[in-house]
Amino acid sequence: MAVFDINKYRQMFLEEAEDIFEIIDNILLEAEDAGDMDNETINSLFRSVHTLKGNSASVELSKFAALAHELEFFMDKLRNGKLAFEESMASLLIDGVDTLKHILELELSDELEHDYFMTTKEELLYKLDNFSQDIKEIELLNEEPSAQESKVIEAEKEVLVREIVEVPAFGMLFPRESNAYGPMNGGIIDLDEDEGFGFFDELVLVDDDGFGFFDELELDDVEFDEGFGFFDEPELVDDEGFGFFDEPELVDEDGFGFFDEPSKIEDKKVQAPLREAKKEIDVKDNEAKDSKKFKADSASNSIRVDLSKIDALMNNIGELVIAHSMLTQYTFMMQDQKIKSELSERLDLLDRYIRELQESVMGVRMIPMETVFSKFPKVIRDTAKKLNKKIDFRHYGDSVEIDKAMIEGLTDPLTHIVRNAMDHGIESIDRRKKAGKSETGTLIMSAEQANGQMIIKIQDDGGGINLAKVTEKAIQNGILEEAQAAQMSKDDKAMLIFAPGLSTAEAVTDISGRGVGMDVVMSNIKKLGGVVKVETEEGMGSTFTIVLPLTLAILDGLNIRVGKEQFILPLSAIIETLKPEEDMIKQIGDEESEVLMLRNEFIPVIRLHTTFNIIPQNHKLSDGLLIVVRSGAKKIALFVDEFMNQQQFVIKPLDKNFRNAQGIGGATVRGDGTIGLIIDTMNITQNSTRRAS
Amino acid sequence: MPKILIVDDSNMLRDMVKYALNEGGYPDVTEAVDGVDGLAKAKATVFDLIVSDINMPNMNGFELIAELRKMPTYAKTPILTLTTEKNDDMKAKGKEVGATGWIVKPFVPEQLLKAVGIVLSR
Numbered sequence: 001m002a003v004f005d006i007n008k009y010r011q012m013f014l015e016e017a018e019d020i021f022e023i024i025d026n027i028l029l030e031a032e033d034a035g036d037m038d039n040e041t042i043n044s045l046f047r048s049v050h051t052l053k054g055n056s057a058s059v060e061l062s063k064f065a066a067l068a069h070e071l072e073f074f075m076d077k078l079r080n081g082k083l084a085f086e087e088s089m090a091s092l093l094i095d096g097v098d099t100l101k102h103i104l105e106l107e108l109s110d111e112l113e114h115d116y117f118m119t120t121k122e123e124l125l126y127k128l129d130n131f132s133q134d135i136k137e138i139e140l141l142n143e144e145p146s147a148q149e150s151k152v153i154e155a156e157k158e159v160l161v162r163e164i165v166e167v168p169a170f171g172m173l174f175p176r177e178s179n180a181y182g183p184m185n186g187g188i189i190d191l192d193e194d195e196g197f198g199f200f201d202e203l204v205l206v207d208d209d210g211f212g213f214f215d216e217l218e219l220d221d222v223e224f225d226e227g228f229g230f231f232d233e234p235e236l237v238d239d240e241g242f243g244f245f246d247e248p249e250l251v252d253e254d255g256f257g258f259f260d261e262p263s264k265i266e267d268k269k270v271q272a273p274l275r276e277a278k279k280e281i282d283v284k285d286n287e288a289k290d291s292k293k294f295k296a297d298s299a300s301n302s303i304r305v306d307l308s309k310i311d312a313l314m315n316n317i318g319e320l321v322i323a324h325s326m327l328t329q330y331t332f333m334m335q336d337q338k339i340k341s342e343l344s345e346r347l348d349l350l351d352r353y354i355r356e357l358q359e360s361v362m363g364v365r366m367i368p369m370e371t372v373f374s375k376f377p378k379v380i381r382d383t384a385k386k387l388n389k390k391i392d393f394r395h396y397g398d399s400v401e402i403d404k405a406m407i408e409g410l411t412d413p414l415t416h417i418v419r420n421a422m423d424h425g426i427e428s429i430d431r432r433k434k435a436g437k438s439e440t441g442t443l444i445m446s447a448e449q450a451n452g453q454m455i456i457k458i459q460d461d462g463g464g465i466n467l468a469k470v471t472e473k474a475i476q477n478g479i480l481e482e483a484q485a486a487q488m489s490k491d492d493k494a495m496l497i498f499a500p501g502l503s504t505a506e507a508v509t510d511i512s513g514r515g516v517g518m519d520v521v522m523s524n525i526k527k528l529g530g531v532v533k534v535e536t537e538e539g540m541g542s543t544f545t546i547v548l549p550l551t552l553a554i555l556d557g558l559n560i561r562v563g564k565e566q567f568i569l570p571l572s573a574i575i576e577t578l579k580p581e582e583d584m585i586k587q588i589g590d591e592e593s594e595v596l597m598l599r600n601e602f603i604p605v606i607r608l609h610t611t612f613n614i615i616p617q618n619h620k621l622s623d624g625l626l627i628v629v630r631s632g633a634k635k636i637a638l639f640v641d642e643f644m645n646q647q648q649f650v651i652k653p654l655d656k657n658f659r660n661a662q663g664i665g666g667a668t669v670r671g672d673g674t675i676g677l678i679i680d681t682m683n684i685t686q687n688s689t690r691r692a693s
Numbered sequence: 694m695p696k697i698l699i700v701d702d703s704n705m706l707r708d709m710v711k712y713a714l715n716e717g718g719y720p721d722v723t724e725a726v727d728g729v730d731g732l733a734k735a736k737a738t739v740f741d742l743i744v745s746d747i748n749m750p751n752m753n754g755f756e757l758i759a760e761l762r763k764m765p766t767y768a769k770t771p772i773l774t775l776t777t778e779k780n781d782d783m784k785a786k787g788k789e790v791g792a793t794g795w796i797v798k799p800f801v802p803e804q805l806l807k808a809v810g811i812v813l814s815r
Contacts, residue, residue: 002712002713002716002717002802002803002806003802004709004712004713004801004802009705009708009709012704012705012708013705015704016703016704016705047748050748050777051702051703051748053777054748054777054798054799055703055705055706055798057777057798057799058705058706058709058798058799058800059705059799060799303726304704
């Protein structure tokens with residue numbers, strides 16, 4: 001008999017839960033900001049939590065489900081208008097959702113102690129109940145005197161019952177006592193807790209593993225064990241005793257053994273208004289349409305595909321590119337000019353189709369930056385709260401697309417930079433006031449695509465990096481010589497924060513830690529083939545700029561020759577190429593450093609033959625060629641002997657042993673089957689400046 | 694071989710239902726991620742049974758069922774709803790839009806197969 005692989009489904013649940021949590025967090029954060037929540041939003045919220053509850057129960061996360069149920073119950077009251085939204089609720093619910101996440105973590109790792117869970121749940125219930133009580137009092141005041149009196153009694157009764165029921169933490173009493181709740185809440189509790197969902201609670205109590213209730217029910221009651229029913233064919237009911245029925249109403253009266261049976265036994269009048277209310281909600285539900293408005297568009301007409309499948313596809317295209325270039329190579333050897341040119345023509349066509357195919361597959365991998373940004377409001381809120389700072393978070397470029405494969409590697413460094421900016425960058429409220437700034441600090445994240453690169457900026461209007469202090473610390477730690485420090489530019493000094501073990505924060509906090517991190521940020525970004533730089537202005541704030549390649553898979557490159565060696569230079573890095581005149585070259589400093597003077601701009605020249613230790617064809621710069629390339633924020637001019645052809649290359653990572661090869665970012669297989677090395681323009685700068693110094 | 698369509702926005706639940714059906718001897722299972730997707734797929738292929746979630750974005754299960762019942766092809770096709778709630782409103786609404794029955798989440802494979810077996814054998 002089929003049995004669910006619970007671990008597999010738990011993993012799937014976890015992935016979906018993360019998305020849902022993000023949606024919930026963002027809804028609540030918006031509500032917290034706005035101090036209000038409209039009906040549609042409340043409905044979305046309710047349904048998100050409802051989905052969490054239902055799905056978690058399906059993967060036997062019974063405690064999580066029980067807790068989700070409590071939040072759902074509360075939200076149900078909100079959407080039914082039994083509770084009015086208050087500003088402070090958002091904050092409470094955010095905490096509640098955090099608790100939920102925490103419990104999920106514990107339950108998944110099997111570390112959730114029963115007592116701890118009960119305490120946590122009681123605390124949450126206590127907080128939630130505070131709101132319920134408040135509202136009741138308000139409602140009571142609006143009632144007519146006589147009605148009020150009886151309601152007070154009901155309310156008191158309820159408090160009492162709640163105490164009995166909840167303090168012993170969901171004893172078996174709970175469902176039985178519910179009819180004492182009084183008209184206000186009785187109905188809901190009956191419907192939601194006693195019936196459809198009641199078993200979650202019962203399970204938690206009765207049976208710690210939380211599952212197998214179907215079996216239990218099977219033993220108890222044949223009708224219950226089906227867990228399904230049909231809307232028609234009453235005769236089946238008789239035959240099989242399954243509990244099918246024609247009309248729900250009839251069944252109500254018959255008191256068939258359905259899940260909702262106990263509620264039927266109760267006073268029908270109690271339920272009537274509730275049913276009306278619920279019907280209204282249904283209408284609202286229909287209007288509201290979806291519970292995941294942030295992702296609604298992508299959900300329709302879409303499928304989820306494992307990223308590895310797309311990677312495999314991309315790899316195949318890579319092989320296709322290589323095969324194509326092998327074929328192109330082969331045409332060079334052909335003698336018959338007519339055939340050669342005709343073949344070339346068709347190969348060009350093939351080349352176009354391969355490019356289109358590649359672009360389509362790349363398109364599949366691309367997702368909007370919104371997906372990345374949407375993780376931050378919650379992080380920022382929590383951090384701001386901990387630090388007691390006020391922060392206004394803005395993001396731009398939500399629709400800019402990024403390779404899905406990069407997101408995973410990008411989230412951690414971004415989070416680190418953001419936390420760091422909040423902790424060390426943006427000043428405390430007092431300090432900001434003293435500096436004549438507004439109390440609220442601003443944090444801006446933006447994304448844009450330019451020159452075939454992805455540029456992400458994180459900008460704060462805080463105090464900026466204390467360069468003197470950073471430099472001092474770097475000297476102390478032996479990262480830097482004092483003499484070196486004296487010659488360093490402001491930007492270079494700022495870059496010191498990426499050195500390992502450098503933290504200048506006076507108080508080490510649990511937000512951004514002890515200076516382990518910024519170096520990790522740098523290495524994580526480098527792993528993605530990108531660079532980070534930082535610009536800072538004391539008193540004004542700092543800007544972190546992350547530049548990433550658009551794709552990790554295929555690049556357009558220019559073949560260049562130095563002596564007898566050939567290299568590949570990414571086209572995206574090239575700004576211009578030129579044959580320099582003698583008067584354009586200036587010698588500076590120790591006469592070993594050369595710069596190219598191009599339209600009033602000084603660009604450092606790097607002789608590739610020196611870097612790679614090759615015997616060049618030309619020694620004089622004016623005899624060879626210069627390629628001006630982008631190297632992070634700077635420009636450099638690479639000295640080469642010849643430009644060759646331009647073509648697509650499939651990037652293959654270097655083997656671990658060669659990772660440290662300075663100036664080489666990757667390798668590729670050329671058309672003739674030989675290996676080509678791809679120049680990393682970012683690294684080559686660092687390499688040669690180090691040599692020069 | 695009956696063709697079955699599963700409509701659920703949860704990747705996990707779709708997979709669970711599909712797995713249970715496949716294991717239970719129903720290999721021909723198609724998945725749809727919401728009501729809109731489900732409706733499009735139901736128009737493209739004629740299914741013998743539809744199992745649909747209720748709470749979904751874009752078009753919920755009730756809306757989907759109502760739409761399906763308007764089509765002559767699906768006037769009599771069994772449609773089971775997957776639901777966490779089985780209260781009166783769910784039942785009234787389910788009946789109103791023309792659903793055949795409901796399966797309660799969480800479910801075990803045998804339960805699902807039993808319900809599916811019954812509707813398909815009618």
